Amino acid sequence: MPDARGGVALLTALASLALGASPGRAQREQPSRATLIVDVSPDGPVRTIRAALSLVARGGTVLVHPGTYRDTTIVVDVPVRIVGDGDAILDGEGKRQIMTITSDSVMVRGLHFENVGVAFTEDLAAIKVIRASSCEIRDNRIDNAFFGIYLQEASACIVAGNELRAEHVRDAMSGNGIHLWHSRDITIAQNHITGHRDGIYFEFTREAHVHGNVSTDNLRYGLHFMYSDSCDYEGNTFRHNGAGVAVMYSHRVQMAENRFEGNRGSSAYGLLLKEIADSRLERNSFIDNTAGLVADGATRLVAEHNQFVNNGWALRLQASTEDAQFTGNDFAGNTFDVATNSRSSSSIFRGNYWSAYDGYDRNHDGVGDVPYSPVRLASVVVAQTEPALILLRSNFLYLLDAAERVIPALTPETLMDTSPAMRWVQ
């Protein structure tokens, strides 16, 4: 430790030499702006991060030692690295925002934020980034925050490995875990978010990359985004959220290898695609949801190699969805495979596996010889008369269904899989 301090002193000296060209100005502004590493500890010479920020050099490091820090909102307006060394707790005491970042190239790592204030007129957050670029927010823990990490008009930032935990009870009194507004080129990876209003929320964001996050038990949506084009989502898990995941009014969305699980409730779904054009869904799993995938105006959607298992409704295809393609997906153990609200559909189903398929395959090429219509009469009846759900699995409905299969009168004629797979595709 003495060596390090000596090094700092030496560097400080060097820096003041370098600034020697205009020593007077440098002296006047910030005499000690040149310290590269400033230590903050509850009982050291520098006791608050705010004080440290006035001492540290541009691009320097503020090292926060274990302890609990209660300070007014910290405004980071110089490019620095703020790194927690051990259990450094920044407590907002339920009153205020904890950190505001307004400078480019700021890194915040390994800190523990807790107790952000709740306000109705202002979005208070544990970390708020305002009009900055190239920030990096990594490996922090954020407990009991109103908003967790809030990026406003930010760009080229990385938010990774953070753990956000809140225990909100009411929608109106809670904020989002990771909130992006008017931002671009943001990477959000390996975060765990639980107990917020929306786990991850985007609005007017472009080119975001969302990978490997786990968003569970949030009050409303695990992931929620609107007007956010060209974003991709890979390997995320969304589980037990109030209403699942909703993506709306966006183009060119890529979603691959995500898991949508256990989103149950009267208006819950795994994934809602509303007015989403030219998007791709690949290798995702929809398991145990009331409705797996709801496609409402998902124009030219391509869904390939997804799994729909044990859902109430695997796929709700609204008439507003045009030219969607479902290829090589597995539908197994769902109460209803497909439900729709129109008799004609322009969507194409090909080569999917349906566990309810009862056709045969005479030449053993793995493709069923009889087309499969995944819309059962029961789902049409239930769509028109909701309480009829209680007649599910009754002999009467089986009888009607058998008759409907021979002479279709109510189920959509065009919606069928002409080459159903005999075995699981995946």
Added chain:
Amino acid sequence: MNTLVKVLKYQSKDAARSRWLIAYAAFFMLVSEVLLRFSSDPMKVQLSLVSVVLFLVPLVSIVFGTVYLCNAREFIELLLAQPINRRQMYGGLYLGLTLPLVLAFVCGLGTPFLFHGSDAPAYGTLAWLLTAGVVLTCVFTAVASLIAIRCEDRLRGLGAAIGVWMLLTVVYDGFVLFVLAAFSSHPLERATLGLMMANPIDIARVSLLLRFDGAAMMGYTGAVFLDFFGKGYGMALTAAALALWVLLPLTFGMRAFERKDF
């Protein structure tokens, strides 16, 4: 009580020797064994068995019961020549018919599951499936006894049995669907629950639905049903409705049996 036990003993031994009963047990054993062999998931097997149970158990119970009791007429007349309590005898006849059927059903359906082994939640739903089958057996043998006492002619008895079964298993649900469609602009959730309570097969079906189609039942109006059956009073009401379905035909049958002049 003595009479009841004696009649019960004789009757159940006699019924258990019946080829039909053995075939009934063997059928369930075969179906669940085959399904278990072809599917690795015991829950899926049970889901397939739900429809079989709801279809077959009421049919076999009511038809077998009616025919068996009609055939036992001479035996009954012989016993009635002795000074014995008619109520107890009726109870003995009913239990002597029901217990072998219940045993055949439980053993037939349950053994393959025990044999193949499965996890705890699968045993939980299996218990529900078995309970539903047992209750349906009790209900439909009670109805069968009533029919057998009321119908002199065996063929008429058989006709009545099949008629009642058709009514409860198909026609009634058609009527319910008609009502739901006709009054679709009204909030019908509670009325639907009431309609379900009036039919034992529907009660059994809905309580199984909640276990097997939980995800779908969470949606829309399903949540109302789930709420009802998940709560204490809903369960109590269901149990009460089923108990009524056993006790009412039994009481009517017993009264008819007491007054009947053989």
